[in-house]
Amino acid sequence: MQVYLAGPDVFLPDAIAIGRQKADICTRYGLTGLYPLDNIVDRSDAGASLAIFTANEVMMDAADAIIANLTPFRGAGADPGTVYELGYMAGRRKLCIGYSNDPAVYADRVRRFTSVTNHDGHLVDADGLTVEDFGHSDNLMMIHALGRYGCALVTPREKPADVWHELSAFEACVRLAAERLDAKRS
Amino acid sequence: MQVYLAGPDVFLPDAIAIGRQKADICTRYGLTGLYPLDNIVDRSDAGASLAIFTANEVMMDAADAIIANLTPFRGAGADPGTVYELGYMAGRRKLCIGYSNDPAVYADRVRRFTSVTNHDGHLVDADGLTVEDFGHSDNLMMIHALGRYGCALVTPREKPADVWHELSAFEACVRLAAERLDAKRS
Numbered sequence: 001m002q003v004y005l006a007g008p009d010v011f012l013p014d015a016i017a018i019g020r021q022k023a024d025i026c027t028r029y030g031l032t033g034l035y036p037l038d039n040i041v042d043r044s045d046a047g048a049s050l051a052i053f054t055a056n057e058v059m060m061d062a063a064d065a066i067i068a069n070l071t072p073f074r075g076a077g078a079d080p081g082t083v084y085e086l087g088y089m090a091g092r093r094k095l096c097i098g099y100s101n102d103p104a105v106y107a108d109r110v111r112r113f114t115s116v117t118n119h120d121g122h123l124v125d126a127d128g129l130t131v132e133d134f135g136h137s138d139n140l141m142m143i144h145a146l147g148r149y150g151c152a153l154v155t156p157r158e159k160p161a162d163v164w165h166e167l168s169a170f171e172a173c174v175r176l177a178a179e180r181l182d183a184k185r186s
Numbered sequence: 187m188q189v190y191l192a193g194p195d196v197f198l199p200d201a202i203a204i205g206r207q208k209a210d211i212c213t214r215y216g217l218t219g220l221y222p223l224d225n226i227v228d229r230s231d232a233g234a235s236l237a238i239f240t241a242n243e244v245m246m247d248a249a250d251a252i253i254a255n256l257t258p259f260r261g262a263g264a265d266p267g268t269v270y271e272l273g274y275m276a277g278r279r280k281l282c283i284g285y286s287n288d289p290a291v292y293a294d295r296v297r298r299f300t301s302v303t304n305h306d307g308h309l310v311d312a313d314g315l316t317v318e319d320f321g322h323s324d325n326l327m328m329i330h331a332l333g334r335y336g337c338a339l340v341t342p343r344e345k346p347a348d349v350w351h352e353l354s355a356f357e358a359c360v361r362l363a364a365e366r367l368d369a370k371r372s
Contacts, residue, residue, distance in 0.1 A: 008315070011317075012315060013310075013314050013316075015316075049320035049322065049326045049330065052326060053326055053327060053330035053331070053334075054330075057334075074261065074299070074300070075260065075262065075299075076260060076261065077261070078266050079325070080263045080324065080325050080327075081326070083266040084270070084272060084273040084276075084325065084327040084328050084331065085273060085327060087269065087270040087271060087272065087273020087274040087277065088273040088331075090270075090274050091273065091276065091277015110260065124199075129197040129199075129259075129260070130198075130199075134235035136235065138266065139267035140235045140238060140267070141242065141267040141270040141271060142266065142267070142270050145270065145274075148243075
């Protein structure tokens with residue numbers, strides 16, 4: 001069974017090494033990890049961006065499941081590219097598993113970037129836009145999609161020192177994916 | 187034909203009024219706009235968050251198309267909740283249309299939040315993470331998904347003074363959706 005390994009990991013300086021580590025963990029659980037091709041396509045080519053999209057979509061269509069790294073990226077929430085892929089896989093009715101290495105509640109995380117105040121019983125940011133406050137670690141659409149198409153978001157008890165290289169929560173996701181895919185097969 | 191109206195508009199102080207304006211524009215083009223229910227569900231209810239997810243998914247499944255407001259929200263990129271919905275609709279093979287009221291290139295927008303430097307021929311942010319630099323206004327997965335399942339991202343020539351209330355780009359999307367859905371029907 002094949003698992004698409006989505007995440008902003010592709011933007012790390014050691015993206016290819018991380019991809020190999022993740023694929024190795026998948027192998028240990030009897031799964032094949034498919035890692036996005038962002039780093040293999042020739043970026044100087046004018047069609048590189050479309051080639052990455054197409055290759056990633058082919059991999060998602062081939063995969064039985066997605067494991068999405070929803071650790072906050074460049075702001076209070078998950079990487080939109082990864083979130084797009086989670087939505088796509090939910091739409092394709094594939095098994096959806098995800099983790100975030102930052103267990104903080106979304107509203108608390110927004111407070112790191114902007115002032116958050118209580119306004120008529122709900123939280124708003126400095127621009128007056130509502131801050132979701134359901135006690136989840138990110139936007140409710142992703143959180144409940146995981147519940148509906150897979151398992152609840154996996155988070156560590158405490159934020160690890162290196163959120164991009166700590167793979168315990170990822171490994172927990174691989175274990176869950178292997179169990180669910182096994183159960184489906186039998 | 188029904189169009190799901192995705193966007194962080196639901197977080198605006200006048201979310202319901204904006205939803206009505208968007209639905210009215212749809213009506214003028216012969217379409218029915220379906221606006222997310224975040225603001226109608228009783229938020230004090232323990233199950234409110236799941237109720238919003240479920241209601242939004244039911245609306246997406248009923249819709250023939252999505253018009254996603256991908257205007258950057260609380261950071262350099264689009265609202266992850268909206269991006270999830272775009273991915274979901276692409277996965278369901280529905281018509282995908284989107285707009286952003288900020289026509290800036292993604293890499294330039296990241297510069298507003300963090301330092302961006304050239305490192306070995308590619309851009310990196312202050313944390314050393316690669317900044318996508320394909321000249322798009324957001325992550326390539328969303329940009330090419332629009333091309334594949336609908337039309338290229340609609341952006342104004344210049345960023346309007348009020349990115350949350352200017353609806354010209356939205357109306358251009360409604361026109362495109364009406365044309366495409368008409369063509370499909372005939």
